[in-house]
Amino acid sequence: MKNKRHVSILLTLLAIVALVASGCSPQGGSTTVKELSGAGATFPYPLYSKMFDTYASATGVRVNYNSIGSGGGIKALTDKTVDFGASDAFLTDQEEAAMGAPVLHIPTCIGAVVLSYNLDSTPALKLDGTVLAGIFLGKVVKWNDPVISALNPGVSLPDLAITVVHRSDGSGTTSIFTSYLAAISPTWKSTVGAGKSVSWPTGVGGKGNDGVAGMISQTKGSIGYIELVYAVQSGMPFASLKNASGSFVAPSLASSAAAAAVSLPNDLRVVIVNSPGTDAYPISAFTWILVYKEQKYASRTLAQAQALKKLLAWVLIDGQSVNEGMSYAKLPAPAVTKALALVDSMTYGGTAIP
Amino acid sequence: MAAQPSPSDRREAARERAFTAASLVAAVALVATIALFLVQLLITSRTSRAAFGLPFLWHSEWNPVTEKFGALPMIVGTLVTGFGALLISTPFALGIAIFLADYAGRKVAEPIKYLIGLLGGLPSVIFGLWGLFVLVPIVGKFEVWFGKLVGSEALVASGTTGVGLLAAILLLAIMILPFSASLILESLLVVPTELKEGALALGATKWDMIQNVELPYVRKSTVGALVLSLGRALGETMAVTMVIGNGMKMPTTLFDPANTLASAIANQFLEATSPVYIGSLIQLALILFVIAIIINVLARVILRRGIQQ
Amino acid sequence: MTSRKLKNGVMGFLVAASAVLLIAVLVVIVWHIFILGVKYLNWDFFTKTPTPMGESGGGVFNAIVGTFLITLMAAAIGTPFGMFAGIYVAEHRGQRFAGVVRLCADALQGVPSIVIGIFGYTFLVVRFRSYSALSASVALAFMFVPTTTRVTEEVLNLVPSGLKEAAYALGARRSSVVWNVSIKTAAAGITSGLLTSMARIAGETAPLLFTAFGSRYVEWNMLRPMSALPLQIFVNASSPYPALQQQAWSAAFVLVLLILLLQYGAKHLIARVLRVKA
Numbered sequence: 001m002k003n004k005r006h007v008s009i010l011l012t013l014l015a016i017v018a019l020v021a022s023g024c025s026p027q028g029g030s031t032t033v034k035e036l037s038g039a040g041a042t043f044p045y046p047l048y049s050k051m052f053d054t055y056a057s058a059t060g061v062r063v064n065y066n067s068i069g070s071g072g073g074i075k076a077l078t079d080k081t082v083d084f085g086a087s088d089a090f091l092t093d094q095e096e097a098a099m100g101a102p103v104l105h106i107p108t109c110i111g112a113v114v115l116s117y118n119l120d121s122t123p124a125l126k127l128d129g130t131v132l133a134g135i136f137l138g139k140v141v142k143w144n145d146p147v148i149s150a151l152n153p154g155v156s157l158p159d160l161a162i163t164v165v166h167r168s169d170g171s172g173t174t175s176i177f178t179s180y181l182a183a184i185s186p187t188w189k190s191t192v193g194a195g196k197s198v199s200w201p202t203g204v205g206g207k208g209n210d211g212v213a214g215m216i217s218q219t220k221g222s223i224g225y226i227e228l229v230y231a232v233q234s235g236m237p238f239a240s241l242k243n244a245s246g247s248f249v250a251p252s253l254a255s256s257a258a259a260a261a262v263s264l265p266n267d268l269r270v271v272i273v274n275s276p277g278t279d280a281y282p283i284s285a286f287t288w289i290l291v292y293k294e295q296k297y298a299s300r301t302l303a304q305a306q307a308l309k310k311l312l313a314w315v316l317i318d319g320q321s322v323n324e325g326m327s328y329a330k331l332p333a334p335a336v337t338k339a340l341a342l343v344d345s346m347t348y349g350g351t352a353i354p
Numbered sequence: 355m356a357a358q359p360s361p362s363d364r365r366e367a368a369r370e371r372a373f374t375a376a377s378l379v380a381a382v383a384l385v386a387t388i389a390l391f392l393v394q395l396l397i398t399s400r401t402s403r404a405a406f407g408l409p410f411l412w413h414s415e416w417n418p419v420t421e422k423f424g425a426l427p428m429i430v431g432t433l434v435t436g437f438g439a440l441l442i443s444t445p446f447a448l449g450i451a452i453f454l455a456d457y458a459g460r461k462v463a464e465p466i467k468y469l470i471g472l473l474g475g476l477p478s479v480i481f482g483l484w485g486l487f488v489l490v491p492i493v494g495k496f497e498v499w500f501g502k503l504v505g506s507e508a509l510v511a512s513g514t515t516g517v518g519l520l521a522a523i524l525l526l527a528i529m530i531l532p533f534s535a536s537l538i539l540e541s542l543l544v545v546p547t548e549l550k551e552g553a554l555a556l557g558a559t560k561w562d563m564i565q566n567v568e569l570p571y572v573r574k575s576t577v578g579a580l581v582l583s584l585g586r587a588l589g590e591t592m593a594v595t596m597v598i599g600n601g602m603k604m605p606t607t608l609f610d611p612a613n614t615l616a617s618a619i620a621n622q623f624l625e626a627t628s629p630v631y632i633g634s635l636i637q638l639a640l641i642l643f644v645i646a647i648i649i650n651v652l653a654r655v656i657l658r659r660g661i662q663q
Numbered sequence: 664m665t666s667r668k669l670k671n672g673v674m675g676f677l678v679a680a681s682a683v684l685l686i687a688v689l690v691v692i693v694w695h696i697f698i699l700g701v702k703y704l705n706w707d708f709f710t711k712t713p714t715p716m717g718e719s720g721g722g723v724f725n726a727i728v729g730t731f732l733i734t735l736m737a738a739a740i741g742t743p744f745g746m747f748a749g750i751y752v753a754e755h756r757g758q759r760f761a762g763v764v765r766l767c768a769d770a771l772q773g774v775p776s777i778v779i780g781i782f783g784y785t786f787l788v789v790r791f792r793s794y795s796a797l798s799a800s801v802a803l804a805f806m807f808v809p810t811t812t813r814v815t816e817e818v819l820n821l822v823p824s825g826l827k828e829a830a831y832a833l834g835a836r837r838s839s840v841v842w843n844v845s846i847k848t849a850a851a852g853i854t855s856g857l858l859t860s861m862a863r864i865a866g867e868t869a870p871l872l873f874t875a876f877g878s879r880y881v882e883w884n885m886l887r888p889m890s891a892l893p894l895q896i897f898v899n900a901s902s903p904y905p906a907l908q909q910q911a912w913s914a915a916f917v918l919v920l921l922i923l924l925l926q927y928g929a930k931h932l933i934a935r936v937l938r939v940k941a
Binding site for chain 2: 068069070071072074075076078094095098163168169171192193195196197198199200204205206207215218219222
């Protein structure tokens with residue numbers, strides 16, 4: 001008799017759970033939306049996690065953002081499994097076509113991709129695009145290679161093999177970095193090319209910006225590319241790079257903002273690597289939040305569209321004050337103006353979202 | 355026949371029907387699940403087959419930029435890690451099983467069996483965590499030492515990471531050890547005592563008895579147990595993903611970063627955007643699914659024969 | 664003679680040595696989880712949610728809630744299917760279709776967890792246009808069902824046939840025999856099996872990657888993305904921040920504790936069944 005009780009207790013428990021769970025019905029159309037979800041780039045993740053934390057305490061709306069890589073963000077938006085995607089690379093024509101509807105690119109900040117390395121004496125290194133291409137092509141294999149020494153007079157470089165660390169996942173950071181290498185090195189452009197995932201000639205893969213940073217910090221003699229804030233927060237050294245006007249520039253808020261001082265197209269889909277300014281850090285980039293222009297799709301409600309629009313406007317105005325504390329440059333004023341215009345162009349069922 | 359069925363009888367008859375129906379539905383659902391998996395995987399991976407066809411299996415380029423996909427590096431990675439782990443763990447699994455069956459008394463055997471159960475019940479991701487922070491650095495040191503020994507600078511250079519095929523093989527060997535050991539032990543325990551005692555009575559040493567009586571008796575079920583363990587190793591995902599280094603190139607040494615079918619999917623599926631890329635990853639899952647089904651059915655058949663014998 | 668004796672001794676030593684090695688490896692692993700896990704545990708760990716990247720403090724309350732909800736839901740979905748399929752196999756022993764069902768249960772048990780994850784994504788997440796804890800529970804239920812089927816079958820087979828025959832002789836129908844005699848006798852065994860299956864799925868990560876997806880917030884709605892301990896361990900372990908890596912160890916410790924608890928419950932019940940039998 002007693003034994004039967006075990007089963008019934010357990011079954012009752014399970015039934016309760018099932019009931020509780022089914023009681024939590026999805027967001028109804030009438031009520032205000034308290035939750036939004038997004039996924040994508042790891043490059044701005046530290047910024048987004050801080051921004052959305054601030055947003056939640058200010059408005060009570062929770063934004064669940066998962067940093068799964070830019071490719072993942074694009075896929076999630078294509079599959080319509082999230083409210084917004086996030087990417088450091090704007091959509092390719094093929095990706096845009098797969099979306100099936102126009103997608104807006106709302107920039108949120110300017111970031112810098114830095115070259116972090118792990119060397120015992122942590123010297124301050126200077127590098128240029130040609131040498132970087134050599135390293136990532138697997139042609140420059142030792143830290144004391146003459147081409148590196150030539151850029152770093154007075155720095156004693158060890159007789160240590162270089163371990164290249166790159167991303168193993170589809171990444172906007174990779175897209176930015178490879179666009180830069182392709183802009184500098186014809187060999188890179190013809191053999192590897194630029195994209196979110198490329199066929200790396202050498203090295204080991206880490207997952208996400210954090211994965212690459214983790215691998216660099218664990219590996220002597222390694223070099224890899226990560227977003228500035230990851231290097232700053234985990235205390236790793238990073239190299240100064242020679243920019244298009246020939247000066248060596250360290251990545252910083254100012255130097256990445258300087259890279260954005262170019263004329264911007266209205267849709268804000270623009271690459272700013274190898275930017276011409278004298279103070280511009282050459283591997284800088286916008287990062288974007290991607291949303292459908294027409295918000296009435298699948299089973300989306302007007303309330304969801306409104307919540308999303310509100311969030312985007314907040315990110316462009318109030319949210320910008322979070323940027324600098326997190327080592328991301330603020331958007332320049334013209335970019336904010338154009339981005340707000342894009343947000344205003346969002347529609348629900350063909351009419352503007354109130 | 356003539357009497358009207360009482361209401362309680364009718365209730366019982368209805369319950370009987372419901373009960374029979376429920377158990378039949380559940381049984382059919384279970385069988386249908388396998389078919390559903392197969393169909394779903396086939397449908398969602400068709401873009402890959404349309405683009406590459408059968409050569410997908412032996413092409414070794416995996417390039418998301420040019421959208422050329424071939425599964426060979428992952429198939430090789432899966433087989434090398436799976437068989438490597440089996441090779442390393444089998445002697446130990448046999449040793450442990452024999453120790454527990456023939457050497458250890460109850461007081462020693464019971465706690466060890468408990469520990470084996472504990473080790474076998476640890477989640478894959480915890481093995482991965484341990485592998486990443488404890489095992490991988492050790493493998494890295496070994497790689498540097500080995501590289502210096504054979505005078506290979508490349509090994510010394512890459513050794514500092516430690517992630518790669520070897521780390522995955524070692525971790526997998528540890529992970530399947532409790533599984534294969536307890537399966538082998540199970541079959542050792544059914545060897546008739548008379549056979550064993552007979553051999554000992556004839557003046558055989560303990561090992562003679564094990565070698566000539568026990569092991570031949572359990573040969574088939576041991577093979578079954580090993581095949582089942584291999585199946586586990588081939589499909590293992592998280593632990594391998596965390597220590598194998600996610601290289602998409604064909605590995606040339608045991609120290610190279612590589613990928614298995616499972617780890618490639620875990621790493622790339624969420625961010626694959628183009629239909630061909632997604633299809634190719636699902637195609638990897640399909641290959642893994644088919645391998646797993648074949649191995650499991652094969653192992654069960656061998657095991658059943660071994661027991662019937 | 665001596666060479667045989669020598670061989671006997673050497674092999675005996677090797678066999679014992681392999682057992683010692685296994686224990687050593689186990690002790691090292693458990694020691695790491697225990698020492699590192701406990702070291703970084705604190706109250707916040709259980710009650711707070713993760714802080715924004717790079718800030719210290721925070722906890723994994725969201726993941727603890729998620730693991731409980733997702734696992735229980737998976738068991739709720741999987742139990743009826745698994746149990747009734749097990750009853751079917753036990754009641755139709757020797758029949759061809761019952762053999763097929765059992766073979767399918769074995770095969771499903773062997774399906775790699777990542778394949779189940781892919782299935783969950785393409786079949787549920789894409790269809791319902793949202794990552795959700797529910798799709799994770801369904802994915803885990805696919806792992807829960809076959810173990811439950813096998814356990815139910817095995818336990819029912821242990822029910823003394825005399826007991827059943829006596830009931831049939833009294834004119835009882837099959838459903839009431841199975842329900843009132845077999846299940847009642849085997850209840851503890853089945854419950855123990857359910858707990859063991861739950862212990863197994865509670866630590867699964869791969870099926871959650873593409874379904875539950877993770878969330879930084881405490882989430883009670885099964886239709887929304889949700890975090891879980893194994894997911895949190897995986898994400899934190901590969902992060903560059905020492906604070907997050909330490910949290911991974913603590914999360915691992917808590918997860919192992921949870922699994923041990925479930926296994927202990929299962930064992931305790933089994934022990935009672937055996938006592939009742941004896």
